[in-house]
Amino acid sequence: xxxxxxxxxxxCYTPMHEDGTLNLDQVPAIVNHLASSGVSALYxxxxxxxxxxxxxEERRLLAGAFVAAAKGRLPVIVQVGHxxxxxxxxLAEHAQRIGADAVSAMPPSYFKPASVDVLVSSMAxxxxxxxxxxxxxxxxxxxTGVVLDMAEFLDKGSQKIANLVGLKFSDPKASDxxxxxELEGGRFTVLWGLDEMLLSALAVGVRGLIGxxxxxxxxxxxxxxxxxxxxxxxxxxxxxxLSVQMIRTLNRHAPFHCSMKIVLKMIGVDCGPCRLPxxxxxxxxxxRIRKDLEAIGFFQWSR
Numbered sequence: 001x002x003x004x005x006x007x008x009x010x011x012c013y014t015p016m017h018e019d020g021t022l023n024l025d026q027v028p029a030i031v032n033h034l035a036s037s038g039v040s041a042l043y044x045x046x047x048x049x050x051x052x053x054x055x056x057e058e059r060r061l062l063a064g065a066f067v068a069a070a071k072g073r074l075p076v077i078v079q080v081g082h083x084x085x086x087x088x089x090x091l092a093e094h095a096q097r098i099g100a101d102a103v104s105a106m107p108p109s110y111f112k113p114a115s116v117d118v119l120v121s122s123m124a125x126x127x128x129x130x131x132x133x134x135x136x137x138x139x140x141x142x143x144t145g146v147v148l149d150m151a152e153f154l155d156k157g158s159q160k161i162a163n164l165v166g167l168k169f170s171d172p173k174a175s176d177x178x179x180x181x182e183l184e185g186g187r188f189t190v191l192w193g194l195d196e197m198l199l200s201a202l203a204v205g206v207r208g209l210i211g212x213x214x215x216x217x218x219x220x221x222x223x224x225x226x227x228x229x230x231x232x233x234x235x236x237x238x239x240x241x242l243s244v245q246m247i248r249t250l251n252r253h254a255p256f257h258c259s260m261k262i263v264l265k266m267i268g269v270d271c272g273p274c275r276l277p278x279x280x281x282x283x284x285x286x287x288r289i290r291k292d293l294e295a296i297g298f299f300q301w302s303r
Contacts, residue, residue: 022062030271042075047212049079107123135163151179154180224243261274
């Protein structure tokens with residue numbers, strides 16, 4: 001099964017009301033914003049989307065809203081990972097029914113897969129529920145605690161999971177990422193998940209990228225890619241450092257994803273607050289974030 005994603009794929013934020021309930025009326029505005037920014041697809045209900053903090057029914061409603069809003073414009077990948085593999089299967093089946101273009105899954109993180117073989121068996125149960133859709137594993141060990149060799153996973157997984165097309169690689173180990181990129185002559189799609197290291201990913205052969213800050217600065221990252229492909233390494237480094245400065249600023253004043261929602265509101269895309277257990281930012285955080293972003297020229301070069 002072929003499913004070769006390239007370019008920028010924003011990890012979409014889940015819009016919420018002030019009380020933490022879903023605000024699905026905002027989804028079309030989010031999709032319109034992203035569609036106009038030059039991205040290639042959408043990734044829904046992942047870490048940025050607080051998928052782990054949503055109920056199964058909320059995740060179904062969220063996926064349905066994004067698929068409906070994006071139909072005919074952008075492919076949608078729905079993240080269905082859950083501590084219950086049965087629930088993951090049901091979320092995957094729903095994604096297929098509503099017309100999602102692919103499914104992704106992080107592993108169970110309470111009872112963690114202790115070996116590559118167990119991880120393959122676990123992901124095979126989810127992928128078997130959607131034989132008609134491409135399946136991407138979501139490797140994010142700092143959140144799940146599942147630290148296993150991804151090249152070995154792809155090698156063994158392809159023997160048991162017919163629709164395994166690749167993975168989202170959210171781990172700073174660029175050498176391990178390259179091992180996945182080069183496996184079997186580049187058979188698998190490896191989607192890099194660390195925005196501040198995008199240039200490192202391009203250097204090891206990655207061509208598809210999933211990230212949070214593509215929601216607010218996709219044009220910057222497109223310029224990084226363009227400079228890299230043109231062989232202008234100095235310009236690519238200069239632009240990448242703007243991303244580093246932006247992300248350091250967002251981490252300084254509030255939990256990262258809360259800061260991201262604050263900035264989205266600043267640029268006209270109101271996603272509301274984050275849900276507990278993500279801590280509410282200090283009331284002065286928006287003003288402080290704006291001041292620091294203005295100091296680095298964010299509102300000019302992010303467009």
